[in-house]
Amino acid sequence: MRVAVLTVSDGCFRGHRQDKSGEAIVEWVGESGYTTVERSVLPDEQNLIVDRLQTWADSGKIDVILTTGGTGFSSRDVTPEATKIVIEKNAPGLADVLRRQGMEKTPFAALSRGLVGTRGCTLIANFPGSPGGVKDSLEALEMLLPHIVDLLQGHTEKHPDSI
Amino acid sequence: MRVAVLTVSDGCFRGHRQDKSGEAIVEWVGESGYTTVERSVLPDEQNLIVDRLQTWADSGKIDVILTTGGTGFSSRDVTPEATKIVIEKNAPGLADVLRRQGMEKTPFAALSRGLVGTRGCTLIANFPGSPGGVKDSLEALEMLLPHIVDLLQGHTEKHPDSI
Amino acid sequence: MRVAVLTVSDGCFRGHRQDKSGEAIVEWVGESGYTTVERSVLPDEQNLIVDRLQTWADSGKIDVILTTGGTGFSSRDVTPEATKIVIEKNAPGLADVLRRQGMEKTPFAALSRGLVGTRGCTLIANFPGSPGGVKDSLEALEMLLPHIVDLLQGHTEKHPDSI
Numbered sequence: 001m002r003v004a005v006l007t008v009s010d011g012c013f014r015g016h017r018q019d020k021s022g023e024a025i026v027e028w029v030g031e032s033g034y035t036t037v038e039r040s041v042l043p044d045e046q047n048l049i050v051d052r053l054q055t056w057a058d059s060g061k062i063d064v065i066l067t068t069g070g071t072g073f074s075s076r077d078v079t080p081e082a083t084k085i086v087i088e089k090n091a092p093g094l095a096d097v098l099r100r101q102g103m104e105k106t107p108f109a110a111l112s113r114g115l116v117g118t119r120g121c122t123l124i125a126n127f128p129g130s131p132g133g134v135k136d137s138l139e140a141l142e143m144l145l146p147h148i149v150d151l152l153q154g155h156t157e158k159h160p161d162s163i
Numbered sequence: 164m165r166v167a168v169l170t171v172s173d174g175c176f177r178g179h180r181q182d183k184s185g186e187a188i189v190e191w192v193g194e195s196g197y198t199t200v201e202r203s204v205l206p207d208e209q210n211l212i213v214d215r216l217q218t219w220a221d222s223g224k225i226d227v228i229l230t231t232g233g234t235g236f237s238s239r240d241v242t243p244e245a246t247k248i249v250i251e252k253n254a255p256g257l258a259d260v261l262r263r264q265g266m267e268k269t270p271f272a273a274l275s276r277g278l279v280g281t282r283g284c285t286l287i288a289n290f291p292g293s294p295g296g297v298k299d300s301l302e303a304l305e306m307l308l309p310h311i312v313d314l315l316q317g318h319t320e321k322h323p324d325s326i
Numbered sequence: 327m328r329v330a331v332l333t334v335s336d337g338c339f340r341g342h343r344q345d346k347s348g349e350a351i352v353e354w355v356g357e358s359g360y361t362t363v364e365r366s367v368l369p370d371e372q373n374l375i376v377d378r379l380q381t382w383a384d385s386g387k388i389d390v391i392l393t394t395g396g397t398g399f400s401s402r403d404v405t406p407e408a409t410k411i412v413i414e415k416n417a418p419g420l421a422d423v424l425r426r427q428g429m430e431k432t433p434f435a436a437l438s439r440g441l442v443g444t445r446g447c448t449l450i451a452n453f454p455g456s457p458g459g460v461k462d463s464l465e466a467l468e469m470l471l472p473h474i475v476d477l478l479q480g481h482t483e484k485h486p487d488s489i
Contacts, residue, residue, distance in 0.1 A: 073417075073444065073477035081415065089244065091236075092255065092418065093262045093273040099419045107470065110419040111477075118236065144270065151236035151274075252407065254399075255418065256425045256436040281399065307433065314399035314437075 001149055003029045004038035004062045006052060008069035008079050009129060013043040021068040021127070021134045028138050037062060044070050049082035057086065057119035063149045065122060069129035071114040079126050080113045087117030087124055094125065094141070101140035102133055109136065121152040164312055166192045167201035167225045169215060171232040171242050172292060176206040184231040184290070184297045191301050200225060207233050212245035220249065220282035226312045228285060232292035234277040242289050243276045250280030250287055257288070257304070264303035265296055272299065284315040327475055329355045330364035330388045332378060334395040334405050335455060339369040347394040347460045351453070354464050363388060370396050375408035383412065383445035389475045391448060395455035397440040405452050406439045413443030413450055420451065420467070427466035428459055435462065447478040 005025045011017035019041055029036045038056060042048050049070075056062050070079030084090075094116035102109025112133065114126030123145075127137040168188045174180035182204055192199045201219060205211050212233075219225050233242030247253075257279035265272025275296065277289030286308075290300040331351045337343035345367055355362045364382060368374050375396075382388050396405030410416075420442035428435025438459065440452030449471075453463040 073415075073449075073474055075447070075478070075480065077415075089236075089240075089276060091274065091276050092258065093275055095418065096259065096262075096422065097270075097273045099422075107423075108473065110423045111417070111470065111474065112419055113415060113417050121238070123236075144274065147271065148236055148274065152238070154238065252399075252403075252439060254437070254439050255421065256438055259422065259425075260433075260436045284401070286399075307437065310434065311399055311437065315401070317401065 001032075001034040001146065002037045002061060002063045003034050004056050004065045005029070005036060005040075006049070006056075006065060006067040007041045008044055008049055008067055009041065010043045010076060012041050012069075020131045021129055024131050024134045025066050025068060025127070025138070028142075032142065044076035044078055046078040046082045049079060050085050053083065053086040053124060054119070057122040057124065060120075062122050063152070064145065065124045066127060067114075067125070068127045068134050071112045071126050071128050073111060073113075077113070080115050083115045083117065083124055083126055086119055087115065088119050090115065090117045092116075094144070097140045097144075098125070098127070098137045102128065102136040105132065105136060109133065118152060123148055123152060164195075164197040164309065165200045165224060165226045166197050167219045167228045168192070168199055168203075169212075169219075169228060169230040170204040171207055171212055171230055172204065173206045173239060175204045175232075183294045184292060187294050187297045188229050188231060188290070188301070191305075195305065207239040207241055209241040209245045212242060213248050216246065216249040216287060217282070220285040220287065225285055226315070227308065228287045229290060230277075230288070231290045231297050234275045234289050234291050236274060236276075240276070243278050246278045246280065246287055246289055249282055250278065251282050253278065253280045255279075257307070260303045260307075261288070261290065261300045265291065265299040268295065268299060272296065281315060286311055286315060327358075327360040327472070328363045328387060328389045329360050330382050330391045331355070331362055331366075332375070332382075332391060332393040333367045334370055334375055334393055335367065336369045336402060338367050338395075346457045347453070347455055350457050350460045351392050351394060351464070354468075358468065370402040370404055372404040372408045375405060376411050379409065379412040379450060380445070383448040383450065386446075388448055389478070390471065391450045392453060393451070394453045394460050397438045397452050397454050399437060399439075403439070406441050409441045409443065409450055409452055413441065413445050415444045417442045417444070420470070423466045423470075424451070424453065424463045428454065428462040431458065431462060435459065444478060449474055449478060
């Protein structure tokens with residue numbers, strides 16, 4: 001599984017903040033036996049985010065794009081708006097799963113406006129910006145990801161645990 | 164209650180697969196005392212699905228359209244995209260109820276991208292393609308359906324069990 | 327916190343029904359130590375609702391707009407459609423929280439099509455029309471609202487209880 005990691009954060013982009021959330025995702029990718037094929041940090045600028053997501057998804061070399069940051073209520077938070085432009089299909093049930101996992105720790109996880117969807121054969125999932133939000137989101141997704149990537153790649157057999 | 168059943172499946176359309184899911188819905192309709200007024204099988208072609216849903220909803224002769232299939236992550240899965248074009252009003256809470264009922268059996272039910280919405284006085288609900296997904300979706304909806312149809316028909320009294 | 331309350335109801339607008347739901351929200355605002363800066367009743371007319379929401383949100387004088395009514399399946403229910411036009415950012419997790427709180431009392435709370443989103447620095451949340459639905463929605467939101475308003479106002483520190 002080829003994973004790209006995008007951190008969206010004015011603070012990280014300017015070097016004012018350490019990108020602990022991006023690092024946490026890259027660490028999980030390695031521990032899971034997958035490969036981080038791309039990693040970027042962008043400011044909270046919608047057109048830059050759109051451009052990066054589209055380029056990565058259309059490259060044919062990335063199975064999953066995980067973003068962290070910009071999913072909240074600050075005026076600069078535009079990651080879901082950028083993602084909505086990029087995705088061709090929306091998966092609201094998965095966005096809900098990410099939030100609900102976080103809500104087992106804090107009710108404020110409900111504030112995440114992150115989306116999950118696909119562009120071509122690439123899955124794009126918006127995680128919150130905090131390391132805790134990333135941890136929760138990875139827990140929520142990790143068991144589902146291999147099967148999602150299988151389906152996107154054209155392996156249409158149902159998962160053994162599906163009904 | 165007049166129900167139309169649409170199976171969306173390349174395999175069923177070509178006769179390669181038996182339409183067990185469509186049969187399961189028709190069986191439930193009969194057992195519930197409702198009437199199946201239309202039943203079709205279409206391939207995973209967006210324009211054909213849009214056309215059929217619009218024709219049925221605008222006929223004035225159908226209260227509920229239940230679709231099965233095409234709600235997942237395969238490249239051919241376009242039922243939600245077609246449904247989004249057709250519906251005038253979206254009911255995300257009901258789409259969530261369908262997924263959550265399925266998630267009591269398998270976490271992979273979260274992958275369903277099915278929508279629920281209305282066009283005119285007709286409710287349209289996307290069920291997953293598997294017989295198990297259909298069973299779960301019917302369980303989730305059956306108690307709510309009569310009241311939804313009442314409301315769409317213009318009976319505006321609240322349900323006795325509403326607060 | 328400056329709150330505006332909008333009741334959307336043909337019946338209340340014509341004086342056929344008492345606006346108990348609007349009153350319940352105004353009462354909660356006072357008890358919470360906030361201020362009701364605007365209060366209106368409109369019929370279920372989409373353009374009137376859009377206009378009022380936009381005017382209030384763009385005034386710079388309102389932090390939160392709470393609407394009640396018009397979120398269901400009746401043909402006249404257009405509040406979510408109007409709200410969708412007005413909001414710039416969507417918060418589906420919060421709309422889900424409102425429904426789930428209601429669903430602890432009645433499964434029919436899943437029928438609410440209400441949205442939650444933002445326009446500029448103003449939060450807009452659609453509550454159901456019933457006093458019970460309003461009560462449940464306020465319970466769901468009240469703990470989250472101060473932090474949401476803080477974020478919208480530009481106070482970007484995470485909530486102490488966030489991870």
